[in-house]
Amino acid sequence: MPLVEIKNVTKTFGKGKIVALNNISCEFLSGELIAIAGPDGTGKTTLMRTMAALLKPDSGAISIDGNDTIKDSQSIHKIISYMPQKFGLYEDLTVLQNLNLYADLQGLNSEDKKSVFDSLLDFTDLKNFQKRLAGKLSGGMKQKLGLACTLLRKPKLLILDEPTVGVDPISRRELWKMIYALKKDNITVVFSTAYLDEAEKADKTMLIHESSILYFGKPSNLLSPLENRVFLIKNITTNRREVLKNASKDPDIIDTVVQGNAIRVVLQKNENSFNLKKLCPGDDSKLEKVKPRFEDAFFDVMQSKDKKVSPLEELLHPFEKSEAALVEAKNLTKQFDHFTAADDITFSVKGGEVFGLLGPNGAGKSTTFKMLCGLLKPTKGTADVANYSLLNAPSLARRKIGYMAQKFSLYENMTAYQNLRFFSGIYSVKNQKEAIDKMIEVFSLHDYVNINAAKLPLGFKQRLALACAIMHQPRVIFLDEPTSGVDPSTRREFWGHINAMVEKGASIVITTHFMDEAEYCDRIALINKGKLIRIDTPDNLKAAVKSDAIPFPSLEDAFIELSKQENEEKNK
Amino acid sequence: MKKKINRIKALIRKEFFQIIRDPSSILIAGIFPLILLVIYGYGISLDMNNLKIGLIIEDTSDDAISLKRSFINSRFFHIYESNDEKKLVEDLIAFKLHGIVKIPFYFSYYMQRPDLKGPVFVASDGSSPNTASFVQNYSLGAWQNFLAQKMVSSGSPPIPNVEAAPRFWYNEELNSRYFLVPGSIAIIMTLIGTLLTALVVAREWERGTIESIMTTPITIKEFLIAKMISYFCLGLGSMIFSTALAILMFGLPFRGSFFVLSIVSSVFLIVALGVGLLISTLSKNQFIASQISIVSGFLPAFMLSGFIFEISSMPVLIRAITTIIPAKYMVSALQTLFLVGTVKRLILVNVSVMLALAFILFVIIFLKSRKRLD
Numbered sequence: 001m002p003l004v005e006i007k008n009v010t011k012t013f014g015k016g017k018i019v020a021l022n023n024i025s026c027e028f029l030s031g032e033l034i035a036i037a038g039p040d041g042t043g044k045t046t047l048m049r050t051m052a053a054l055l056k057p058d059s060g061a062i063s064i065d066g067n068d069t070i071k072d073s074q075s076i077h078k079i080i081s082y083m084p085q086k087f088g089l090y091e092d093l094t095v096l097q098n099l100n101l102y103a104d105l106q107g108l109n110s111e112d113k114k115s116v117f118d119s120l121l122d123f124t125d126l127k128n129f130q131k132r133l134a135g136k137l138s139g140g141m142k143q144k145l146g147l148a149c150t151l152l153r154k155p156k157l158l159i160l161d162e163p164t165v166g167v168d169p170i171s172r173r174e175l176w177k178m179i180y181a182l183k184k185d186n187i188t189v190v191f192s193t194a195y196l197d198e199a200e201k202a203d204k205t206m207l208i209h210e211s212s213i214l215y216f217g218k219p220s221n222l223l224s225p226l227e228n229r230v231f232l233i234k235n236i237t238t239n240r241r242e243v244l245k246n247a248s249k250d251p252d253i254i255d256t257v258v259q260g261n262a263i264r265v266v267l268q269k270n271e272n273s274f275n276l277k278k279l280c281p282g283d284d285s286k287l288e289k290v291k292p293r294f295e296d297a298f299f300d301v302m303q304s305k306d307k308k309v310s311p312l313e314e315l316l317h318p319f320e321k322s323e324a325a326l327v328e329a330k331n332l333t334k335q336f337d338h339f340t341a342a343d344d345i346t347f348s349v350k351g352g353e354v355f356g357l358l359g360p361n362g363a364g365k366s367t368t369f370k371m372l373c374g375l376l377k378p379t380k381g382t383a384d385v386a387n388y389s390l391l392n393a394p395s396l397a398r399r400k401i402g403y404m405a406q407k408f409s410l411y412e413n414m415t416a417y418q419n420l421r422f423f424s425g426i427y428s429v430k431n432q433k434e435a436i437d438k439m440i441e442v443f444s445l446h447d448y449v450n451i452n453a454a455k456l457p458l459g460f461k462q463r464l465a466l467a468c469a470i471m472h473q474p475r476v477i478f479l480d481e482p483t484s485g486v487d488p489s490t491r492r493e494f495w496g497h498i499n500a501m502v503e504k505g506a507s508i509v510i511t512t513h514f515m516d517e518a519e520y521c522d523r524i525a526l527i528n529k530g531k532l533i534r535i536d537t538p539d540n541l542k543a544a545v546k547s548d549a550i551p552f553p554s555l556e557d558a559f560i561e562l563s564k565q566e567n568e569e570k571n572k
Numbered sequence: 573m574k575k576k577i578n579r580i581k582a583l584i585r586k587e588f589f590q591i592i593r594d595p596s597s598i599l600i601a602g603i604f605p606l607i608l609l610v611i612y613g614y615g616i617s618l619d620m621n622n623l624k625i626g627l628i629i630e631d632t633s634d635d636a637i638s639l640k641r642s643f644i645n646s647r648f649f650h651i652y653e654s655n656d657e658k659k660l661v662e663d664l665i666a667f668k669l670h671g672i673v674k675i676p677f678y679f680s681y682y683m684q685r686p687d688l689k690g691p692v693f694v695a696s697d698g699s700s701p702n703t704a705s706f707v708q709n710y711s712l713g714a715w716q717n718f719l720a721q722k723m724v725s726s727g728s729p730p731i732p733n734v735e736a737a738p739r740f741w742y743n744e745e746l747n748s749r750y751f752l753v754p755g756s757i758a759i760i761m762t763l764i765g766t767l768l769t770a771l772v773v774a775r776e777w778e779r780g781t782i783e784s785i786m787t788t789p790i791t792i793k794e795f796l797i798a799k800m801i802s803y804f805c806l807g808l809g810s811m812i813f814s815t816a817l818a819i820l821m822f823g824l825p826f827r828g829s830f831f832v833l834s835i836v837s838s839v840f841l842i843v844a845l846g847v848g849l850l851i852s853t854l855s856k857n858q859f860i861a862s863q864i865s866i867v868s869g870f871l872p873a874f875m876l877s878g879f880i881f882e883i884s885s886m887p888v889l890i891r892a893i894t895t896i897i898p899a900k901y902m903v904s905a906l907q908t909l910f911l912v913g914t915v916k917r918l919i920l921v922n923v924s925v926m927l928a929l930a931f932i933l934f935v936i937i938f939l940k941s942r943k944r945l946d
Contacts, residue, residue, distance in 0.1 A: 013946075052787050054945045073943060078789050088784025092593040093586060104582030105788040107575045133593075149784070 001066075002027035003157060003188050004051065009060035011046055020046040021057070022211040028190065028204075030156070033183055035202035035219075036192040037294075040485030041458050043211045044192040045085065048161045051190070052082040065156055081155035085162050087146030091135030095126055095145055098134050102149040120148040123178065139361055140171025147178060158182065160191040164198060168360030168528075169515070169556050170563065176201060194485060196294040197516070205294075207301065209487065215301050219294065225269070226292035226300055232262040237282030241499050246279045248496065255299040257492065258520045260539035262288075266296045295516070298488050310493075311442045312470075312500040319351065319475060319505035324387070326351050326476050326507040327372065331381035334367050341367040343530040344381070349507045351475075354498065356521035357511045358559065364530040365511040366406070366480060372509065373403050373478050386475050399427070402474035406481045408465035412454035416445055416464050419453055420471070427472035439467040442497075459490040466497060477501065479510040483517060495520055515556040524555075528563045579790050583798035590772070591806060600768045601810045605760045609814060612752040613822040622650045623670040623707055626660035629653065633680035635722070639692070642718040643673065648710040664697055671696035671707035753822055754906035755879035757814045758899050759870070761837065764807040765844025766851065766869035767862060773799065773852030774861035783945070792943040800845050807841045808834075818910070828909030832919060836905045839926045843898040844869070846933030853940050873899035901926050 004027065011021040020043040028034050036044050049055045051062055053073035062069045067076045082088075089098055099120070103113055121127045124144035129137065134145060143163060150158060160179075164172045179189055191202075199205045200219045207214040207222075215222055236243055244263055247256040252274055255266040263281075267274055276287055325348035332345040342364040349355040357365045370376035372383050374390035374397060383390045388397035410419050420436045429435045440446060443463040448456055453464065462482065470477060479498075483491045498508055498520070510521065518524050519538050526533040526541070534541065542553045545561035553561070591597045627643060629636055644651050652669070654660055663669045674693040682691035692715065696707035776782040785795065815833070818824045847869055855861040875881060876890065877899035883891060894900050901922040908915050 049783075049945060052783075053943075054783060054786055056944060056946060074789070074791065077787055077943075080787060082784065082787035084780045084783035086780045088781050090586060090590065090781055091779070092590050097586070097589055101582050101586045102784075102788065105579050105785065105790050107578070107789060 003030045003065055004028040004190075005063045006047075006051070007061050009047075009050060009057045009062060011043075011050060011055060011057050016058075019211050021050070023060070024213055025060075026206065026213065026216050028157075028188055030188055031183060031186040032188050033179065033201075033203045034188070034190045035199040035205045036190065036208060037194070037196055037199035037205060038192075038208035038214075039458070039487030039490075040194060042208045042487075044208055045161055047208070048082070048159050048190065048192055051157075052080060052159055053077065054082075079155060080157040080159060081150035081153070082159045083146045083150045083161060083163060085165065087142050089134040089142060089146055089149070092133060094131050094133055095137070096130045098145060098149060099152065103152045106153040108152055116152060120151060123151075123181075124148045125174075138171075139167045140174070143167050143171060143175060144178075147175070151182070154185060155187060158187050158189045160189065162192050162194065164193060164195065168363070169560050173560070195514070196298060196488070200294045207298065209302070215297075222297045222301070223292045223294070226266065226296055228289065229267045229269070229271070230290050230292045230296050231265050231267070231287040232259060232290050233265060233276065233279070233281055234262045234286055234288050235282070235284040236261065236263065237284055238280055241503055243279050243281045244499060245496075248492075250279065255296060255492070257295075258495075260519055260537065260542065264290070264296075266292075266299060295488055302489065310496040310500040312497050313503070315438055315442060316473065316501060316504045316506075321505060322351050324351075325349060326386050327355070327509060328384040329368070329372060329381070330383075332368060332371050332378050332383060333380035334364075334371060334376060335379040340530050342371065342378075343532075345525075345527075345532045346381075347525055347532070347535055349476075349509055351505045351507055352502055353523065354502055354508045354510065354521045356518045356524040357509070357527055358513075358515070358518045358524050358555070359527035360513060363527045365527055367530075368527065369478060369480055369509070369511055373401055374398060399472070400475045402469040402472070402477040404465050404469040404477075404479045404482055406484070408461050410453040410461065410465055410468070413452055415450050415452055416456065416460075417449040419464060419468055423468035424471050429472050435471055439471055443467050459486050462486055462490065462494065466494070470501065474506070476507045476509065479508065481511055481513070483512065483514065491517070515554065515559065518555050526559055526562055528559075528566070531566070533562050533566050575789075576794060579788075580794050580798045580801070583790070583795065584802050587772075587798065587802035591802070596771070597768055597806070601764050601806050602813070604763065605757075605810055605814045606817070608756045608760060609753060609817050609822065612756045613749055613818075623648055623703070623710065624668065625649050625651055625707070626663060626669045626672045627651050627653045628655060628657055628660065628672070628674040630655075630677040631675050631679040635680050635683055636675050638721060639675060639679075639715070639718045642714045642721065643711075646710060646714045646717070648706070649714070664695070667697070669697075670703050671711070673711060749822060750824060750911055751907050752880070753818045753824055754910045755877070755903045757811065757818065758840070758877060758902040758906055759873050759879065760814055761807055761811060761841055761902070762844050762869050762873040762899055764803065764810055765841050766848040767865040768806075769799065769803045769845055769848030770851040770855070770861040770865045771858055772803075773849065774855055774858045777856035778858055786943050786945075792941045793938070796849060796937065796941065799849065800842075803845055803848070804838075804841055807844070808837065811837045811841075824910055826910055827913040829914050832914050833906075833909050836902070836909070836919065836923060839923050839930065840898060840902040840905075843926050843930045843933065846930055846937065847898070849937050850933055850940075853937065872897045876900065877903045879903050896929070898926055898929050 006024055006026050009021055009024045010019070012019050024047065036047060038044055046055065050057050050069065051064070053069040053076045056070055064076050065079055069076060090101070093101065099117055103116070108116060121130065124147065126141060126145060126148070129141065134142065137145065147160070147163070163175060167175070179191070182189055193199060199207070202219065204217060205219045205222065206216045233243065240258070240261070240263065244256055244258060247253050247263060247265055252268050252271045253265050254268055257264045276285060327349040329345055329347050332342055333340070334342040345368055347355070357368060359365050367376065371378045372385070374383070374394045385397045386400040388400065390397045411422065414422065417436070420439055421432065424432045424435055440449060443466070445460065445464060445467070448460055453461065456464065466482070483494055486494070502508055512518055521538065523535060523537055524541060525535045536544070538555060541558040541562070542555060545553045545558045550557050625643070627640065629640055643649055657674070660669065660672050664672055672695040676691065676693060679691045682688045694708060694711045696704040698704050776785070819826050848865065851861055851864045851868070855864055873879070876894045876897045879899070883894050883900065886894070905919055905922040908918055
């Protein structure tokens with residue numbers, strides 16, 4: 001008998017206007033590790049909350065170990081554990097006090113408490129932090145404590161809502177070890193994630209897209225049809241971006257994505273005689289077969305992809321070529337009280353270059369970023385943009401900058417059109433009306449111009465934010481976590497626009513915590529704990545950590561290894 | 573049952589740690605009462621003493637000197653004597669003076685001519701009518717004082733007419749501090765019960781901790797009871813602190829019984845907590861929770877409880893609204909206990925109305941609260 005049975009569950013919000021779950025049915029068995037993957041706003045959290053008997057479905061039913069979530073919520077809460085987003089910890093309680101609270105709420109005997117705490121503190125490596133306030137823990141430690149609180153009493157079902165968001169890659173790996181250890185205890189673990197690569201690690205994966213199940217089953221079943229269809233185009237001698245553009249227009253190709261110096265392509269089913277030459281990648285180029293991954297599968301299942309090249313291409317005027325650096329950061333340092341958020345960071349970005357700042361949350365990316373855009377005054381060091389100093393000529397420098405903030409920072413109670421008009425006004429764009437119309441055209445915002453920004457779908461919010469940031473044709477564009485939470489196909493489209501702008505000679509500085517996405521960058525600065533670890537091309541970074549243990553390193557591997565090396569050097 | 577109690581205890585312990593580590597609860601329960609009591613104890617006074625009056629004397633007769641003395645001796649006035657009328661008028665305009673009294677040169681001449689009237693000129697600032705009427709009345713008092721003196725000194729005994737000798741019961745000195753301080757204690761308890769409670773529940777929503785709590789075997793009733801007990805204790809602690817301050821620092825009399833005071837306060841706290849918990853079921857956001865509790869808890873307690881504005885002088889409609897303001901009953905009970913004593917009938921009425929309000933509130937809360945997020 002399955003442990004969890006979900007039958008035709010539909011859940012809407014706002015009097016039926018917003019459909020969060022659309023007729024979801026599935027079953028989870030005892031001891032299975034289940035991943036629920038999908039972009040933000042597709043209903044992952046709603047599904048987890050309905051499973052945890054925290055939300056009542058509009059129709060359909062969920063039963064857990066024979067208990068109905070509506071009628072027997074009290075008995076369900078005795079057999080499940082749930083970790084919400086942000087981990088559900090009391091920040092002004094210490095580690096031990098948090099454990100004590102949840103232990104008492106779960107009805108642990110005081111005799112058992114000590115041994116359970118000991119083993120959990122061991123398991124999570126928090127022994128030395130028992131008296132520390134939960135609010136003062138790092139993201140990784142909070143996540144572990146949150147997990148420990150759910151494991152005080154061995155649950156039959158463990159629900160983890162985005163357990164790895166905002167956690168550095170090293171802690172993320174540790175968490176995965178713990179979750180695999182739980183499987184041995186025959187605990188069913190259901191977790192949600194926005195990272196598709198994490199979904200591959202589960203026994204079964206559920207792909208949710210727009211409130212419905214796109215796929216549910218073994219990850220391997222999803223990947224096997226893609227065998228022999230995923231390739232890297234290597235040794236490209238012509239313009240890489242040109243090849244990318246050609247590939248994304250090609251009807252034989254489902255998905256195209258930059259991977260270091262190479263371009264990854266997923267071919268259509270039954271496409272056996274693919275002619276590489278039509279993409280014009282140069283004479284030395286060759287196709288190399290690679291293992292398919294989940295993101296490839298996502299496009300394969302989605303099937304519908306309108307092939308188009310960013311219309312920005314025709315719209316933008318090329319900037320004059322210049323060899324001089326457009327962004328120049330020298331010894332940028334920012335001190336907050338006793339905490340150094342950014343420590344002596346130096347780099348420069350040329351015209352026509354995509355430069356990435358890569359690192360986990362709290363590494364100092366955003367701080368560095370804000371100093372570059374003149375939003376934060378550096379404690380030490382200088383930042384110049386297009387040869388203007390942000391300290392001495394901030395307004396001249398800012399006119400050359402387009403800035404897209406995290407979470408898009410639009411005026412939520414203004415319509416899309418009003419947002420565009422406002423931003424064209426503050427950047428003193430000439431021919432406002434014409435410029436706005438062009439942006440609406442380029443980003444296909446026609447249907448949404450009169451809708452408040454708050455109510456736009458996430459993908460359109462992102463488009464609108466980008467439109468607002470580039471309307472004045474800035475020379476340098478700063479993008480702070482621009483693709484966080486949006487679905488892969490919207491992300492592809494976004495990078496299409498970015499490519500078009502780079503082609504014309506603009507410089508892009510971007511932060512991201514999607515390690516895969518950093519592959520798009522020409523060069524990457526790895527940042528950890530406020531320090532610049534290394535600047536190099538994605539390929540060189542990966543090559544630097546290649547060893548027998550890791551024959552095919554990913555950027556995440558590179559990040560972890562290089563951070564370790566940095567730490568060891570410091571300890572010497 | 574034992575497990576139930578253990579769970580409630582665990583939550584109360586958690587609240588306790590949060591209260592001592594959270595600056596906002598210390599501020600509302602500890603610092604705020606101190607500030608409010610100091611403001612109402614020392615700062616604000618509704619009595620007008622020391623009205624600043626500019627006095628111009630153009631007459632040098634004995635009568636004029638005697639009248640001047642009558643003004644100076646009045647405990648309501650602080651007299652600034654000057655001959656520069658223009659300067660005094662300027663001071664009046666600049667709010668440096670509350671009024672001007674002029675004894676003109678023809679004063680003694682007019683005094684001897686019973687057919688002529690109004691020999692003294694009194695000007696006051698009409699832009700603050702309350703103060704202006706005080707100036708007028710107190711001047712009249714000084715004038716009558718002067719007349720009485722004059723009759724005594726001239727040998728003719730004053731005409732024995734009916735003499736009104738007012739005596740103010742329970743607040744003999746008509747000291748506004750005496751009724752403002754007990755009133756502000758009611759305000760403080762409203763703040764702790766309603767604002768603080770609504771805020772801490774909303775905070776659990778904002779930080780997502782409530783989701784974790786709800787998926788444990790705890791029931792929603794246990795959760796509410798734990799919250800209530802915690803903030804009940806905090807409120808009672810603050811109450812004891814405020815009462816001690818009122819008696820020891822501000823020298824208020826306490827004429828009732830402390831036992832009755834503790835019963836009255838407990839009942840009121842339960843009502844205030846009820847309002848706070850009800851607000852927290854409506855709003856899951858700290859900002860909105862604080863807005864609702866200020867509009868529905870703090871402001872009515874301030875304006876419609878009889879704390880400052882007398883209910884009997886309000887329009888009928890507003891008076892009707894005050895009957896559902898719990899603070900009204902608390903203010904009345906507190907003022908009685910401090911200034912009058914344990915008036916059983918009055919206290920009983922106040923307590924039973926508050927109990928009725930509490931009952932209604934908790935029925936609504938338990939009906940509305942679900943162990944669910946929607």
